[in-house]
Amino acid sequence: MSRDDSRHRGLSPVSRLEIANGRVIDPASGRDKVGSVYVADGMIAALDRAPDGFEADEKIDAKGLVVCPGLVDISARLREPGFEYKATLESEMRAAVAGGITTLACPPDTDPPLDEPGLVEMLTRRAASLDAARVHPLGALTVGLKGERLAEMAELREAGCVGFSQGEHPLPGLAVMLSAMRYAATLGFTVWLRPEAKTLAEGGVAHDGEVATRLGLPAIPAVAETIAIRTIVELMAATGARVHLERLSTAAGVALVAEAKKGGAPLTCDVGIHHLHLSDRDIGEFDSNCRLSPPLRDPADRERLRAAVADGTIDVICSDHAPVDEDAKQVPFGEAEPGATGLELLLPLTLQWGKDAGLKPVETLSAVTHRAARILGVAAGTLAPGAAADLCIYDPAKPWVVQPQALASQGKNTPFLGLELIGRVVRTIVGGRTVYSNGP
Amino acid sequence: MTMGLSPKQSLQVGPNGELRHLLTTEGLPAETIRKILDTADQFVPVSERDVKKVPLLRGKSIFNVFFENSTRTRTTFEIAAKRLSADVINLNIGASSTSKGETLLDTVWNLQAMDADMFVVRHAQSGAPHLIARHVKPGVAVINAGDGRHAHPTQGLLDMYTIRHYKKDFSALTVAIVGDVLHSRVARSQIHALKTLGVPDLRVIGPRTLIPAQVERLGVRVFTDMAEGLKGCDVVIMLRLQNERMNGALLPSAGEFFKVYGLTAEKLSRAKSDAIVMHPGPMNRGVEIDSSVADGRQSVILPQVTFGIAVRMAVMSMLSMGTDPDSSARSHS
Numbered sequence: 001m002s003r004d005d006s007r008h009r010g011l012s013p014v015s016r017l018e019i020a021n022g023r024v025i026d027p028a029s030g031r032d033k034v035g036s037v038y039v040a041d042g043m044i045a046a047l048d049r050a051p052d053g054f055e056a057d058e059k060i061d062a063k064g065l066v067v068c069p070g071l072v073d074i075s076a077r078l079r080e081p082g083f084e085y086k087a088t089l090e091s092e093m094r095a096a097v098a099g100g101i102t103t104l105a106c107p108p109d110t111d112p113p114l115d116e117p118g119l120v121e122m123l124t125r126r127a128a129s130l131d132a133a134r135v136h137p138l139g140a141l142t143v144g145l146k147g148e149r150l151a152e153m154a155e156l157r158e159a160g161c162v163g164f165s166q167g168e169h170p171l172p173g174l175a176v177m178l179s180a181m182r183y184a185a186t187l188g189f190t191v192w193l194r195p196e197a198k199t200l201a202e203g204g205v206a207h208d209g210e211v212a213t214r215l216g217l218p219a220i221p222a223v224a225e226t227i228a229i230r231t232i233v234e235l236m237a238a239t240g241a242r243v244h245l246e247r248l249s250t251a252a253g254v255a256l257v258a259e260a261k262k263g264g265a266p267l268t269c270d271v272g273i274h275h276l277h278l279s280d281r282d283i284g285e286f287d288s289n290c291r292l293s294p295p296l297r298d299p300a301d302r303e304r305l306r307a308a309v310a311d312g313t314i315d316v317i318c319s320d321h322a323p324v325d326e327d328a329k330q331v332p333f334g335e336a337e338p339g340a341t342g343l344e345l346l347l348p349l350t351l352q353w354g355k356d357a358g359l360k361p362v363e364t365l366s367a368v369t370h371r372a373a374r375i376l377g378v379a380a381g382t383l384a385p386g387a388a389a390d391l392c393i394y395d396p397a398k399p400w401v402v403q404p405q406a407l408a409s410q411g412k413n414t415p416f417l418g419l420e421l422i423g424r425v426v427r428t429i430v431g432g433r434t435v436y437s438n439g440p
Numbered sequence: 441m442t443m444g445l446s447p448k449q450s451l452q453v454g455p456n457g458e459l460r461h462l463l464t465t466e467g468l469p470a471e472t473i474r475k476i477l478d479t480a481d482q483f484v485p486v487s488e489r490d491v492k493k494v495p496l497l498r499g500k501s502i503f504n505v506f507f508e509n510s511t512r513t514r515t516t517f518e519i520a521a522k523r524l525s526a527d528v529i530n531l532n533i534g535a536s537s538t539s540k541g542e543t544l545l546d547t548v549w550n551l552q553a554m555d556a557d558m559f560v561v562r563h564a565q566s567g568a569p570h571l572i573a574r575h576v577k578p579g580v581a582v583i584n585a586g587d588g589r590h591a592h593p594t595q596g597l598l599d600m601y602t603i604r605h606y607k608k609d610f611s612a613l614t615v616a617i618v619g620d621v622l623h624s625r626v627a628r629s630q631i632h633a634l635k636t637l638g639v640p641d642l643r644v645i646g647p648r649t650l651i652p653a654q655v656e657r658l659g660v661r662v663f664t665d666m667a668e669g670l671k672g673c674d675v676v677i678m679l680r681l682q683n684e685r686m687n688g689a690l691l692p693s694a695g696e697f698f699k700v701y702g703l704t705a706e707k708l709s710r711a712k713s714d715a716i717v718m719h720p721g722p723m724n725r726g727v728e729i730d731s732s733v734a735d736g737r738q739s740v741i742l743p744q745v746t747f748g749i750a751v752r753m754a755v756m757s758m759l760s761m762g763t764d765p766d767s768s769a770r771s772h773s
Contacts, residue, residue: 209653209654210654210657212652213652213653213655213657214466216587216589216628217588219652219653221653286567327543330543331544331545331565331571332565332566332567332571332587333565333567334565334567334588
């Protein structure tokens with residue numbers, strides 16, 4: 001879609017909007033009751049009672065629907081620049097808003113990696129021109145993600161990076177990690193790290209357990225994660241750096257995080273939607289859609305992860321969106337590229353988790369709204385008057401089936417194909433403008 | 441409660457129990473295994489005749505597609521196919537084809553366009569035959585001739601044939617599999633088949649560096665002490681130790697491995713006096729097995745090779761019937 005098309009997709013901007021009769025849920029304030037949302041000039045003007053003299057240009061009847069803050073996804077690969085054969089900014093930004101996501105962070109492992117302010121500016125400018133979700137890039141922690149020289153963090157920050165990450169390229173050496181954390185701490189930046197000891201994970205494609213043993217797949221032991229977490233926590237203590245751990249996958253990892261948090265370490269962490277619902281058992285007979293990084297672990301690990309989001313040890317659920325082209329999955333499991341599409345599954349899979357965990361929707365949604373925004377350090381994920389009018393309106397009852405044609409993402413690879421899920425987005429609003437609409 | 445993905449349909453056994461592919465011994469019903477062994481029984485005499493051929497697969501094209509070289513295994517499949525009167529095409533594709541840009545599935549589709557009826561596939565990646573089986577036309581059968589560390593089902597089945605030949609009944613046996621279980625597709629195929637056939641005491645013996653995680657969940661007992669593990673065994677299966685295992689940090693040396701886990705007459709004396717000794721070949725004498733044992737009275741290593749031809753003939757003939765829509769009336773002679 002060209003830039004002009006996206007500006008004229010028939011969903012014209014309106015300056016005053018009234019969303020009436022919806023179940024308005026705002027996890028940041030704990031609100032969950034039927035009411036109205038009034039939007040003016042791209043901001044939340046008021047809840048329930050119209051501001052004096054408010055006259056809506058458009059009125060949306062949200063009866064039977066949930067109105068909540070637009071989702072905040074802290075890890076979605078948009079594959080640009082460099083991997084346009086897997087996905088394009090256009091396709092993935094459409095997918096984001098189709099999934100009710102209005103703010104997202106993208107990891108720096110593009111080609112070239114996001115290690116230069118120019119690249120970051122180009123990406124954010126292109127993203128902004130698409131009139132979809134707000135994009136906050138993560139900058140590369142090291143030049144070219146090579147783990148040798150530090151990237152220009154201050155410059156990258158100025159260009160819009162909200163944190164610094166190695167993406168899927170774990171740091172090879174501890175000296176660089178120590179130095180990177182020390183430098184980031186100097187400037188008050190958060191270092192995002194996927195806890196995986198490179199030498200223990202290298203060559204592995206599945207969790208070191210029964211399934212890898214049965215299928216004869218090279219394995220990644222759980223200690224690859226726990227050793228990395230211990231190391232990171234040690235280096236945090238030594239440097240004072242703030243760290244966000246990306247994609248926890250093991251029960252033992254959760255225990256270490258809980259312990260570090262209890263000790264007051266400025267540590268946060270997330271889990272991807274796949275690891276919240278699946279285990280290595282789902283690999284079945286070599287289903288390459290279940291080839292993920294980190295690997296799907298034991299069902300007992302999954303249970304611990306699910307409980308850890310509920311008790312707050314894990315701060316955030318993310319889509320871990322990683323669209324992969326079909327050719328890269330139509331190969332033997334061990335050669336398949338890791339990753340799965342996730343933007344449009346974040347909401348339904350989060351709702352499913354919350355339902356399973358016996359949580360109220362207002363509790364469930366906090367893991368993908370204001371808690372996520374806090375990790376990014378951006379103002380998002382709330383319906384407080386004065387906040388940006390970034391909204392997600394979804395049908396909490398209508399089931400839909402995950403099928404390739406139901407997904408806007410260019411990546412159709414997901415282990416959930418064929419599954420019926422609840423929570424289809426009806427409308428997504430960014431800055432008071434409807435950027436996605438499906439239904440009334 | 442968690443979300444269970446829908447259970448995946450078995451690729452290799454059809455709804456009526458017919459064999460469509462042979463990819464792994466895991467999940468293969470006991471009656472299917474027994475039928476393969478019984479069918480092999482009927483093929484053993486064929487190889488002893490002057491004219492070592494039956495016309496069962498006449499006009500069928502069997503493609504031996506080896507992405508990983510193995511002259512021996514390929515030859516056994518070739519002999520089996522030829523004794524069934526099939527046309528055999530051998531392709532050694534090696535690892536280089538993927539670097540030339542052709543994907544595994546492209547290779548298979550190309551060969552399928554040449555009207556292959558059956559693919560015998562060896563590949564370095566676990567699960568490659570599953571991938572192929574999922575993408576071939578209906579009626580085309582895939583035999584796994586060894587994939588990564590995953591499975592080598594015809595080897596596992598010929599081992600079952602050998603054990604049945606010498607021990608008759610599986611239900612009271614103690615069987616030990618010794619050596620590099622971690623990297624062994626043969627061991628996995630044996631374990632699944634032995635469990636299915638009801639072996640009550642199944643053991644694996646080796647150093648912890650070569651025993652895969654949670655292997656107990658496959659129904660085996662793990663021994664690291666060879667003497668203890670061999671105690672009272674009816675069947676001792678030695679695994680081949682690949683030379684490259686010595687390059688990493690898994691083992692110090694071949695010599696040390698032999699000292700601790702090599703099968704010598706002395707160690708074998710812990711097993712029952714009528715225990716049989718098996719090895720999938722090729723053997724490393726002086727590494728996993730001493731020559732005196734390999735050539736000794738308890739060794740059935742060469743009969744394994746002979747039975748292997750009959751078992752592969754049995755599998756090919758059953759697949760030919762399992763995938764042939766008009767075959768219900770036909771039976772082999």
